[in-house]
Amino acid sequence: MEGKSSYGGNMEYLKATELKLGPPGTDILQEATSGVSTRPKKRAVTGPTEQHTKSKVQVVGWPPVRPQRMNSFRARRNETVDESGGVYVKVSMDGAPYLRNIDLKILHGYKELRTILEGMFKCSSLGGAEGYDEEGYAITYEDKDGDLMLVGDVPWEMFVSSCKRLRIMKGSEARGLS
């Protein structure tokens, strides 16, 4: 991944790294969702990558498992606190072929977080405190409740205790969060 100069628009990597249900390499789910959801009544999704956005969105209510069970899976999946007390969270970036792990405990604030992430993923711009520019990215995270949140809203300590994983989203997709 070092040496990759651009992350936007490389379709193969997009497909390889996008979130989906089922083992990687299967495209059937993508067909399933995009085939069904071309109705005018669907909530509008902005951005040029509409097709990919739809296929990244999990199929609502599938698999048919009650929310109580879903939540207990999430809780287990993210309980990766190591013995030394570090808080390691996975960091994914849209378009990147593999994820990274960082220890939030050793950082002191959002600015340092941004610097570290920029170094890890060698992106040109991760945007300013208020958001991001057209070509840039937004840093988001999944909190204890499983919700996707924009990084920077809560005090740093609160963020460290509630952050379960980080995701660097492309600017066009992340617009909806602001």
Place this chain on the structure above:
Amino acid sequence: MKVQSAMFYFPEEVIEHIFSFLTHHPDRNTVSTVCKAWYKIERLSRREVFVGNCYAIRPDRAAARFPGLRSLTLKGKPHFADFDLVPPDWGGLAGPWIEAMARSCPNLEELRMKRMVVSDESLELLVHAFPNFKALVLVSCEGFSTDGLAAVARSCKSLRELDLQENEIEDRGPRWLNSFPDMCTSLVSLNFACLKGEVNLKSLERLVCRSPNLKCLRLNRAVPVETLAKIMNQCPNLEDLGTGSLLADQFSEAYVSLISALQKCKKLRCLSGFWDASPLCLLAVYPICANLTGLNLSYAPTVQGQDFINLIQHCVKLLRLWVLDSVGDKGLAVVASACKELQELRVFPSDLFAAGPATVTEEGLVAISTGCPKLNSLLYFCHSMTNSALITVSKNCPNFTRFRLCILEPRKPDPATNEPLDEGFGAVVKTCKNLRRFSISGLLTDQVFYYIGKYAKALEMLSIAFAGDTDQGMTYVLNGCKNLRKLEIRDCPFGDGALLADVTKYETMRSLWMSSCDISLRGCKALATKMPSLNVEIINEWEAEMEENLNNGVAEVISNNNNKHINNGNDERKVEKLYVYRTVGGPRTDAPDFVWTL
């Protein structure tokens, strides 16, 4: 004529006595239709009523008809509400029912509700309106908090059963456990496993001490091993236990205490909970495994591999087993060799997002079917399935009454042959004559529906997702399944043709659900026009409607006036979610904005 005059010689008491032997609801419903006299006797002597769809009848009417009612069972939202397919505030309100019962049925003792919205106020009313109230069972309900539970604990003097299964309960603190009366309680069954918050442990211990009749106790995750040990020492007669968190250090005092306490519980038959279970705590459970008939490990991802095998091999009398797929085919093979009496198996997915290797496959299922021929109820989540496995399974276990197979990836074919799974599922319906409930998945064509329509004569509930090719598929089912009561369909290419293929069929069913299919507003309107005894409801999310109105330059305010939206021209619009059910109660009066009754 002769028969009729003969009946006049029977006093009402005798007829009532005869009716008391009829416990099956359909039988009682039938006798009530024979003549006016029997209708009257039956309704006054009826003690139990089951309402499968709370909107099928008005609460007032049900309450007025059965003034002697002691036990009421109510179901609210459609089944797919469990999977977030029904928007919040859709309905299923318990309030009107409780109020109606309070007015007309003072002898109510038991209330069981599933998928309904219950408020704290309704719970208050419940315990004050019915002096003999004894049992409250809430399954998949929401809308209340621990304050409501406190009201029940405080005011219900003869409470025997408080059973909370998988509800969404707002946590307002642990004090509700203090609210039980200070003297001995009549509690037989207490289940608060679904409560997410903290529990006052001392109150719990004291409550158990003064509940000598306790047979079933299911704790939540906040209860540690120390408290569990103390409780178990107080209740050696416990038959059903849901543990709290089973995390214990090596040979701590709590752990030692737990072992000795468990050994005294000779009557323990059913175990659940097992949150965070450490292998050490599982060791403590071994001595009681031989008598277990029910075991639920589906919230215990830590119990896998050799730990699971060590545990399950002792459970030779097991009838019901719920596990996660992390036990693997290997674990299921051990189940097959040890649990010869097994009747019900549920295998839940343990990690929906991992791209790791599949943990249970068709091999595990085949092994189970080979080793456990008494199996009659199955829920199985897996990553793939083959036709030949399904054919083998149905040969081995012809007694299935409930068969639900969920292949996690929609439309996935048989990986061995790349064919659809029509033949596999077809084999199940051909062999299992008593099949009442069926859920299918994977790649499926109209052919599987042909088989279902032809062979599944006892079928009452069918769940379909991402299946079928044409309207013919759904039509096979509607035409063939004589006993069908509930049909729920999502993401299938069935359109108006299928919907309207046999409209009178829906009067014989409880309900039909169709979402993300190919039906249009025109088809739904046609159904509503032809069948006035049905409520034909469309669920349309608000934002989409507002967006469309703005896009069309129509600046009208969204109101609850359905007609404006329904009749603004385009009947070819696809309907996202349709819910049809028979009713004598007319259109809903409590429908929210996004539910349109045609």
